[in-house]
Amino acid sequence: MYEFTEADLKSNQRGFLTQGQRDYLKTIGEGGVRVQKGNIKFAVFFMFLGLCITLGLYLQNEDSRAALFSNPLNILVFPAIIVIVGLVLAFSVWLARRISELLKKADLKVAEGKIRLDSHFNSGAGFTSYYVYVGKKRFGFTDDMSHTFKEGEKYRVYYVKVSAYELIMSYEKM
Known part of the structure; x- marks a missing residue:
């Protein structure tokens, strides 16, 4: 997940990606x-x-x-x-x-809603996948995100989706 600044969040709230975020995607x-x-x-x-x-x-x-x-x-x-x-x-x-x-050239998308955390252990691969549901939108992670997102609280997440890439650029607690 991109480590965003307050300026990144403000730009995302207006519907734009900052140059730092564009460089990250590049x-x-x-x-x-x-x-x-x-x-x-x-x-x-x-x-x-x-x-x-x-x-x-x-x-x-x-x-x-x-x-x-x-x-x-x-x-x-x-x-x-x-x-x-x-x-x-x-x-x-x-x-x-x-x-x-x-x-x-990715466009910024928004998902908002209550957070639901989930995980799945793949015994064949030997690792755990972690999922954060923001409303109905699911984001996958390799690390436990319970320290970042609190279950049951409402968040707005700004992200980009290109092919298999689904990257969170910033988020805010509502």
Whole structure:
């Protein structure tokens, strides 16, 4: 959650984001793009590792070499894999850039109502998700927010929503 100032709250009350809040959103968007670009190195490495292992196994003895070269489609699979993985990686970077641009132009939204706190332990993943309901609007957190929001009290929350990102920019107790 963005650590807002009184000036941020006043600007949000008027329906605007401050430059500091816009910079925060820009940083989050650019971070997503950097992560996707960083993932490309790992994906390409493991793709080529898998291709090398597969080719190594095929070329290990005469029978498997004969099986590999018996059908031209067997050879065409390797470049096809490279093209498909390349397209998936390019799409993921494009999507991250698009979300980054949308975050830079995000509109401020408002939710208000009584606070209800909830949590859910995911035994498969081994962690707890915490939820804050403001009226009917649900916000998810990785930390317990009971120290920030008091159950049953009325709040107004200013937030932005872009794709999977739902970020609280400021809030006020009513």
